[in-house]
Structure formats: structure tokens, C-alpha cells
Amino acid sequence: MRKAESFQKLTKKLPREREEGWDEKAIEYARLPETNRIFRLKKELLYEVIEKDIFPGIDNRDIHVLDFNCGCGNDFSFFLEKGWHVTGCDGSAGMLNVAFEKFRDRIDNGHLELYHGMAEDMDQDSFEGRKFDLVFSTTGGFSYVDDAEFVREHRILLDMLKPGGKLLTAHLTPFCLAESLYEILHFRFSKARMRWKKTLTIVVKDEEFTMYLRSSGRIGKLLKETGRLEKKYAILTLTPPYQTGYNPGHAIVKLHKAIDRKLLRFGPATKFSDQVAFRLSKRD
Numbered sequence: 708m709r710k711a712e713s714f715q716k717l718t719k720k721l722p723r724e725r726e727e728g729w730d731e732k733a734i735e736y737a738r739l740p741e742t743n744r745i746f747r748l749k750k751e752l753l754y755e756v757i758e759k760d761i762f763p764g765i766d767n768r769d770i771h772v773l774d775f776n777c778g779c780g781n782d783f784s785f786f787l788e789k790g791w792h793v794t795g796c797d798g799s800a801g802m803l804n805v806a807f808e809k810f811r812d813r814i815d816n817g818h819l820e821l822y823h824g825m826a827e828d829m830d831q832d833s834f835e836g837r838k839f840d841l842v843f844s845t846t847g848g849f850s851y852v853d854d855a856e857f858v859r860e861h862r863i864l865l866d867m868l869k870p871g872g873k874l875l876t877a878h879l880t881p882f883c884l885a886e887s888l889y890e891i892l893h894f895r896f897s898k899a900r901m902r903w904k905k906t907l908t909i910v911v912k913d914e915e916f917t918m919y920l921r922s923s924g925r926i927g928k929l930l931k932e933t934g935r936l937e938k939k940y941a942i943l944t945l946t947p948p949y950q951t952g953y954n955p956g957h958a959i960v961k962l963h964k965a966i967d968r969k970l971l972r973f974g975p976a977t978k979f980s981d982q983v984a985f986r987l988s989k990r991d
Contacts, residue, residue: 714796714824714833717814720807721800721823730801737779737805744960745949751964752942752971753845753877753984754785760938760986761841761873773839775864776826776848780806787813794834796822827856831866838869845877845984850918854929857919861933865989874934877942877984881905881920884979889947898951923977930985940984941976943967948981 715721739746762770770791774782777795779802786793787810797803803823813819824833826848842864849857865874881902890899901907907918921929923939930936946963947953955963970976977983 714822714828717803717807717821717823720804730799733779733799733801733805736781736802737809739949740781743949743954744957745943745946745953745955745963748946748960748964748967749943749948749982750782750785752940752967753875755968755971756875756940756984756986757785757841757843761875770840771837771869773834773837773842773864773867775842775844776846777806777821778802778846780810782843782845783810783813783819787818790818792818794820794822794837794839796824796834798823798825826852826860829860829863831863834867837867838872839867840869840872842867842872842874843876845875845982847877847879847982849876850879850920851916853919858929858932861930861987865934865987868989872988873937874987875984876987877982878926879918879920879982880977880980881922882979883943883948883981885943885945885947886951886981889951889953923983926983926985930987934987935990936985936987938972938986939974939977940972940986941967941970941974941980942984943981944970944973944976944979946981 740750762768772786772791772793774786774793774795777783777797778799780795783793783795783806795806800823803821807814807821810819814821822834849860852860861874861876868874883902886902887899890896902920905920907920909916909918927936927939945966
């Protein structure tokens with residue numbers, strides 16, 4: 708097993724002999740903010756939580772963010788445009804190389820650092836002992852670890868917070884009402900109930916990955932073992948997620964946004980939303 712010392716800070720692109728796993732998805736994922744309006748809507752809902760619930764009214768404070776499982780850096784621009792410092796980490800060399808190319812100027816001026824490392828190998832020293840005002844992880848990476856590892860990773864991430872810091876993580880659920888209805892209306896009945904299995908096997912570039920889809924209640928119970936659970940948020944409640952191929956025009960997206968913003972902080976909506984985000988802090 709790799710140790711935390713193997714977390715490598717990028718000073719140049721990572722070498723790769725061949726595309727593996729999520730590497731081949733890097734370019735596609737990097738384009739999603741521009742090509743899919745529903746993907747952007749999901750991000751906007753998460754950013755509203757940060758702006759209104761975590762750091763209300765703060766734009767220029769010296770805030771340091773850990774974007775854990777950052778992928779190709781689709782969330783970096785939101786943080787960097789506020790003048791915040793960002794540390795990004797991911798296990799995919801392909802994803803990080805795309806982020807390195809796109810944000811090279813921000814790396815050079817010291818506002819962004821990138822680390823290559825697997826979540827399963829993380830410990831408190833993986834980022835040279837740094838502490839963060841916000842730990843942010845919304846890429847779905849926690850769906851690929853079992854319950855024990857899920858709890859371990861959240862405990863470590865909470866330990867990385869500064870006093871008063873917050874942890875915001877988002878998780879795919881086993882039942883998304885809008886997705887199921889959308890697939891049924893398109894006569895894709897197997898896809899409509901695919902999530903209901905809770906444990907899925909997916910194949911990416913000939914590699915198999917197991918996904919554990921946990922309910923809002925199940926996630927809440929696990930997170931209560933790690934820190935103080937402050938709030939949960941329903942992300943895309945009455946909007947089919949972008950994975951369905953749904954990509955309506957601006958007017959329809961505007962309507963979706965108005966509805967989903969109303970439901971964002973409505974606890975019962977987390978029982979059938981696409982994702983559930985949880986805000987945590989350290990216990991006293």
C-alpha cells in the first residue's frame with residue numbers, strides 16, 4: 708500500500724504511459740461547465756451554500772480551501788476568483804494534468820497547489836500539515852469507498868480544519884425521483900431503477916469500480932461518528948441530473964434553478980434528490 712508520503716505536489720505534468728480509469732474522462736469532465744447547463748446548475752447550488760451559509764459576505768478574506776477529489780478543477784475558478792488560496796488533490800493523473808494546464812498561471816503565482824494521491828492513502832500529513840478554512844469535496848469520490856473508509860477519510864479531513872472551519876461534502880443518493888421519472892418517460896426502465904440497487908459496478912476504460920449509494924439518513928449516521936453535523940442540503944431535487952443527457956434551454960434551466968433553490972435547505976427533499984450535501988465542523 709502507498710503511504711501518505713507518496714502524495715506528490717505537482718511542479719509539472721505527471722507522466723503517464725497509458726490512459727487508465729478516470730484519466731480518459733478528463734477532457735470530457737473539463738468541458739462540462741461549458742457544455743451542460745444542468746451540471747452548472749448543480750455547481751451553482753453548492754456555491755450558494757458556501758456564499759450564504761459558510762462565508763456570508765466574505766470575498767477577500769485570506770481563506771484556504773482544500774478541494775478534495777478535485778478532478779480536473781471545475782470548481783477552482785469559483786474559489787480563485789474570490790482571491791482564495793486553493794489546494795487540489797486527486798488520484799487521477801489525467802484529471803490533474805488537465806487542471807495543471809488550465810490553471811498553470813495560478814500555480815505559478817502561488818494561489819493554487821495540486822497534489823496527486825489516493826484518498827485511501829491519506830493521513831493528517833498528506834498536505835504537509837496544512838490547515839484549511841474549508842474542505843470541499845463534491846465529485847462523488849466517497850461513493851467508491853466502503854463505510855469504514857468513508858468514516859476514516861471524513862475524520863482526517865475534519866482534523867485538517869482550522870478553528871471555525873467547515874467541511875462540505877456531497878454524495879450521490881440511491882433514489883433520485885427526477886432521474887427515475889425522466890428515464891421512465893423515455894422508456895428506459897432499467898436505467899430508471901439502476902440506482903435502487905445501492906451497490907453498482909461500473910466499468911471505466913476496462914477497470915471495474917464499485918459504487919456505494921447511501922441514503923441521506925445512512926450518510927448522516929456515518930458522519931455523526933466523525934464530527935458535528937450542522938446542516939444537509941438537497942442538490943437537484945426536481946431536476947434530472949446531467950448524467951441522463953438532460954440539457955434544456957436557458958429559460959427552462961432558470962425555472963429549475965428557482966425551484967431547486969427553494970428546496971435546497973428543505974430537509975425532506977434530501978430523501979429523493981440527486982445528491983445530498985452535508986456541512987460539518989469539528990466537535991468541541
